Amino acid sequence: MVIPLADWETLCASVQGFGKKRNQDWSVAEGTGSAADPLVLTVADGHGSPSYPRSDVGARFAADRFVVRGREFAACLGADRPGGRLRRLHDYARYELPERLVRDWQNEVWGHWRRQPGPEGADAPREDVLRLYGSTLVGAVLVPGLFVAWQLGDGELTVVDEDGRVRLPLAPERAELGDETASLCLPEAWRLVRVHWEPLPDPERGPRLLALSTDGLSKSFASDAGFTAFTEGLYERLAGRGLPGIAEDVPRWLAEASRHSGDDTTLALAHRAERGDGPGPAWASAPEAARPWGPEPEPEPGAESPAEPDGTTNDDEETERR
Template sequence: MSAPPAWETFHKSVQGVNKAVNQDRCLVSGAGTAEDPLILTVADGHGSAAYPRSHIGAQYATDLFAHRAREFATAVADRDRSGWRGRLRDYARIGLPERLVRDWQGKVLGHWKRQPTPDEDPASPGPILRLYGSTLIGAVLAPDLFVAWQLGDGELTVVDSAGEVSMPLAPERAELGDETASLCSRHAWQLVRVHWEPLPDPERAPQLVALSTDGLSKSFVSDEGFTEFAAGLHRRLAGQGVPGIADDIPRWLAEASRHSGDDTTLVLARRPAAGTADAADETGRTGEVVEKADAGTEKADEAAEGPGSIPDPRIDTEESERP
């Protein structure tokens, strides 16, 4: 019997029922080994009339994060240099956010220069950057290190070996209304939140890491409802693995999108239990995958609640715009 993969992964993006274009993007790359750490990322383009190119901004965000995170992962794998962990931690907290924001701004300014808006000639880059505004969440998972970054809304959700759910990058104070930090924000690199977690004991490492855009969380009546969703997802994965629920997750996301009215994207990585026969199928492959806009969103089938089932969202909300 072959050893299980270091991580099973799944990614899916569902276009909001009120949206003409899916503004979300996501990417999965790597295997989660020391030589090839796992990289997860989601980006949520703002999508309102003030951000007409935010789907492009979100695509640049995921692509550029994957590039910088791969450089970071290479440094994680290099254990021969003395003091590497301290320098790497400083880079994670300061250097990588600065480079990522600079990369993104350069990309979008270059795109606008190639394809300018006919009736606009802004005197400063701020209005141009705004056209492409996007949030970003990204994570790197190596056998003994878990690092994540977040700019703006959305959720990084972690379930530990005891089944406890946490959101290590949740802001200390809730953002007001639909305001959120963004890659187009002034001094955006200073707004990036960073989670740094060494993993000296593999038995106590996270069992589930999920990145999602706010189209999922805001479909629930309360934060507790979203937390129970994550706990239920973990229980289902523990019993069936990613292949066992791969057909169900898109339906859950479509139902969430129906309630929130927003694009809904979920990327997850699940650590299979040692000694199990779990194996990632096509839905859990670990090669690089980029999820773009679906051609359309199918209506979710009504699902009966049962033991161990995932709670469906129960609230309808109006689509909102970020300023």
């Protein structure tokens, strides 16, 4: 669903992974980016293997709870932000909000289990129950003067700046091992949350595109360069067509990515359209590319190409890192 906004336009799209029984991703993109109506984006990725049979529910709870906490955080900013208060909110964003968010999710999960217990019974050990709903989470909040984002586990936050530069501000210093990932189901998951804090003193020089995606998208490329090229191509098409001009194409692009990764693939994005400089009707006749990112860059010697789906079910792509 596309929502046209004064400054920002938003879109969420998701496709189910090849051979999967259900889509275990969840996403939300809403708001205009104003002080009264902050821009809030989030994607959550349920782990998906038989060890996490309720992770689709866990992903929905994760996204829903982030929206509540994200809007609550934005409301604390207000129009006037004295330096001392902003420093206090920085500490809140880095330490307190992740803990509250994780506890919100774990309490939501426990309440759901008590209402709808599995064969283990309503009084099953709490830690065992939380694991059944395991999910990752990426979320972002943008208001005038400030952009903040949080991440637990895999997935990507990709930003395109006003000069067209692509960056991943929450990328981990070290790639996670194999398919292991941090998870909301861990007892002290808040200690593993990464936080990006970015003041925006000049709104005109702020980000032009925010894109949050589950790892089904990035895993479809043979290299980091391929994923960056995808974002560059996406931004170019947004600049030329506007979001209405690519809204029907995005699910097809995600389906192509999912065909390579075999995983559920979800994208939540916000594009800041230039005031008075929209694409107009030109997008309607613009040629459609089969893939928004163009040809895959030549792989480095010895690098493996993404495998084609072999018809098997990819049901255990993620496990939580303990």
